[in-house]
Amino acid sequence: MAAQASxxxxxxxxxxxxxxxxHMMNEAARTPSFFTGSEVIKEAVRRxxxxxxxxxxxxxxxxxxxxxxxxFAEGYIGDxxxxxxxxxxxxxxxxxxxxxxxxxxxxxGPGTMRAMENFPMWAGARLPxxxxxxxxxxxxxxxxxxxxxxxxxLMQTGMLVWHAETAQDFYDWILKGYMVSEEPDVHLxxxxxxxxxxxxxxxxxxxxxxxxxxxxxxxxxxxxxxCMDMECPPVRMMRDPFVMKSNYISYATHASWQQEVWAxxxxxxxxxxxxxxxxxxxENTDADVIVVASGTAVSQSREAIAMLEEEGIKVGLVKVKxxxxxxxxxxxxxxxxxxxxxxPEFNITGWLAREVSATIPNNxxxxxxxxxxxxxxxxxxxxxxxxxxxxxxKAPSLAGRxx
Amino acid sequence: MTTSYRVMPGPEHFLPPSAASMGIRxxxxxQGHIHGSIVSEEEALEEAARRFLSAKVPxxxxxxxVLWAWNDKAAKKAKAIRHLYETIKxxxxxxxxxxxxxxxxxxxxxPKINPEIEINPNHPNLTIWHxxxxxxxxVGVHCHQANLSLKIIRGGTTCYTIAMCAQAGHEDxxxxxxxxxxxxxxxxxxxxxxxxxxxxxxxxxxx
Numbered sequence: 001m002a003a004q005a006s007x008x009x010x011x012x013x014x015x016x017x018x019x020x021x022x023h024m025m026n027e028a029a030r031t032p033s034f035f036t037g038s039e040v041i042k043e044a045v046r047r048x049x050x051x052x053x054x055x056x057x058x059x060x061x062x063x064x065x066x067x068x069x070x071x072f073a074e075g076y077i078g079d080x081x082x083x084x085x086x087x088x089x090x091x092x093x094x095x096x097x098x099x100x101x102x103x104x105x106x107x108x109g110p111g112t113m114r115a116m117e118n119f120p121m122w123a124g125a126r127l128p129x130x131x132x133x134x135x136x137x138x139x140x141x142x143x144x145x146x147x148x149x150x151x152x153x154l155m156q157t158g159m160l161v162w163h164a165e166t167a168q169d170f171y172d173w174i175l176k177g178y179m180v181s182e183e184p185d186v187h188l189x190x191x192x193x194x195x196x197x198x199x200x201x202x203x204x205x206x207x208x209x210x211x212x213x214x215x216x217x218x219x220x221x222x223x224x225x226x227c228m229d230m231e232c233p234p235v236r237m238m239r240d241p242f243v244m245k246s247n248y249i250s251y252a253t254h255a256s257w258q259q260e261v262w263a264x265x266x267x268x269x270x271x272x273x274x275x276x277x278x279x280x281x282x283e284n285t286d287a288d289v290i291v292v293a294s295g296t297a298v299s300q301s302r303e304a305i306a307m308l309e310e311e312g313i314k315v316g317l318v319k320v321k322x323x324x325x326x327x328x329x330x331x332x333x334x335x336x337x338x339x340x341x342x343x344p345e346f347n348i349t350g351w352l353a354r355e356v357s358a359t360i361p362n363n364x365x366x367x368x369x370x371x372x373x374x375x376x377x378x379x380x381x382x383x384x385x386x387x388x389x390x391x392x393x394k395a396p397s398l399a400g401r402x403x
Numbered sequence: 404m405t406t407s408y409r410v411m412p413g414p415e416h417f418l419p420p421s422a423a424s425m426g427i428r429x430x431x432x433x434q435g436h437i438h439g440s441i442v443s444e445e446e447a448l449e450e451a452a453r454r455f456l457s458a459k460v461p462x463x464x465x466x467x468x469v470l471w472a473w474n475d476k477a478a479k480k481a482k483a484i485r486h487l488y489e490t491i492k493x494x495x496x497x498x499x500x501x502x503x504x505x506x507x508x509x510x511x512x513x514p515k516i517n518p519e520i521e522i523n524p525n526h527p528n529l530t531i532w533h534x535x536x537x538x539x540x541x542v543g544v545h546c547h548q549a550n551l552s553l554k555i556i557r558g559g560t561t562c563y564t565i566a567m568c569a570q571a572g573h574e575d576x577x578x579x580x581x582x583x584x585x586x587x588x589x590x591x592x593x594x595x596x597x598x599x600x601x602x603x604x605x606x607x608x609x610x
Contacts, residue, residue: 008562045419046491123480154607155592184570184571185429185546185570187547223502224545224547224550225547225548226509226545249525249526249528249529250511250525252555252558253511253526253551253555254549255418256550256554256555257551259420259424260421260547260550260551260554262421262424263422263424263550263574263575264423265422266421266424267429270428270429310575
């Protein structure tokens with residue numbers, strides 16, 4: 001941190017002051033602003049001292065990527081260009097990060113899937129790249145609408161994976177994300193996900209930090225692997241890669257390498273708890289019924305909980321902020337009194353419900369649903385109906401809505 | 404998260420777990436850890452000195468960050484490491500054999516390395532086994548490569564591992580100190596001097 005500390009108080013070429021990140025995020029005055037999620041991404045990146053931003057246009061992240069282009073034109077980002085495809089973009093991000101740059105990119109849906117090969121490579125190479133994922137449908141027939149299925153793939157890559165609920169989360173977590181992912185004991189890429197359109201294309205009040213403050217620059221000398229060294233793995237993998245040797249020791253080395261990546265995910269826990277005030281947020285965890293959700297499913301659940309409260313039904317809420325690291329002990333503690341755990345999700349497979357089920361005792365308490373997908377909205381009424389059904393209370397059906 | 408897991412000399416397992424995955428947490432500034440339990444930095448330095456003095460083959464493994472004078476701090480640290488090595492040599496019994504074996508780079512060495520003169524993070528056990536090293540300290544090794552080594556050593560050898568880390572420390576070592584500086588390395592040497600004669604040397608020397 002010494003090298004970064006030496007920058008604090010100095011100005012960059014845009015006259016922004018490199019500021020102690022804790023002061024900037026937690027103590028500096030905030031200005032309420034009415035912005036879309038995409039505009040919020042731009043405002044966070046403006047203050048993030050990014051060296052390079054690379055992206056390929058894909059809905060619904062295209063606007064954010066284009067707005068970052070404006071930042072480049074204004075002089076806030078060191079370099080900016082469009083890659084030939086998402087795969088190329090993520091490879092170019094790796095190259096920049098290997099070279100010691102603070103890197104930012106955005107993607108969505110099929111773009112995430114196309115670039116997937118790069119993500120375990122980023123994690124294995126310990127590159128603290130930040131990638132915004134504005135989730136959308138990934139299957140045929142084509143859909144550009146919100147759907148969170150791609151998150152379940154990212155959760156197995158060794159990246160940190162956070163799931164923002166609101167534009168405010170997005171703003172704060174982009175900046176805090178660099179602070180966590182660049183810690184030398186972590187030093188992993190971060191996939192900061194949100195539900196596309198719901199967050200990116202709607203306007204919300206967001207409290208912004210002062211525009212004349214920015215994060216201190218990335219210090220590549222704190223990296224746990226050598227910065228760009230053509231003689232050493234993970235860069236120089238083609239001469240002596242473990243994969244091309246067939247002996248016990250090369251397998252053991254690769255195994256130890258993988259373990260180290262996931263150990264780094266574990267180490268991020270301490271830093272994430274400090275910066276994000278915990279891996280989950282909770283409300284009314286003494287209730288018999290608790291909703292566990294992430295992303296905008298949390299917002300819809302809040303509405304459902306308020307509706308049920310008017311009917312005298314008390315329901316608690318667990319907002320899962322980080323999926324990697326997974327807040328297992330926190331969820332066990334928060335749900336220990338619950339008789340029923342409802343997990344609403346914007347995807348068909350119910351990956352969050354599976355994670356919760358694998359985490360808690362007596363997991364017959366977990367009710368996977370309601371699920372919507374393919375861009376459908378999740379009216380709070382269907383969450384309320386799910387809860388009423390579980391409790392044996394008669395609930396009106398929404399099946400005929402729109403008919 | 405509380406854990407009963409302790410980071411102890413091996414051989415631990417065919418594929419030992421990472422200590423982080425077992426709930427071991429890294430020390431905060433001013434702290435160290437012994438076997439995964441958080442202690443004061445001074446306590447960790449004292450215990451490291453005891454481990455050197457009671458080992459048959461106490462060994463320092465300096466890595467690339469201190470083997471080349473790429474900045475003034477690195478040169479200063481290298482001198483401090485040399486001083487620590489000389490101090491250990493002076494303070495151990497004649498039946499003990501202190502060693503200084505570099506980890507010059509991180510490339511896997513095939514078909515084989517010369518374990519007399521170097522250690523490699525991808526197969527560190529070869530150097531440990533060949534030289535019968537029973538206590539070692541990593542210093543100036545990039546954190547990722549150090550952890551790679553520490554797990555493999557714990558998995559397949561009986562060696563006691565110490566990590567003197569310039570960053571956040573290493574939970575995969577049995578003992579670790581963080582934020583290492585030249586002064587901190589010299590403080591470890593001071594502990595070795597201070598404890599000379601008060602720590603029983605190993606019963607027999609088989610190296």
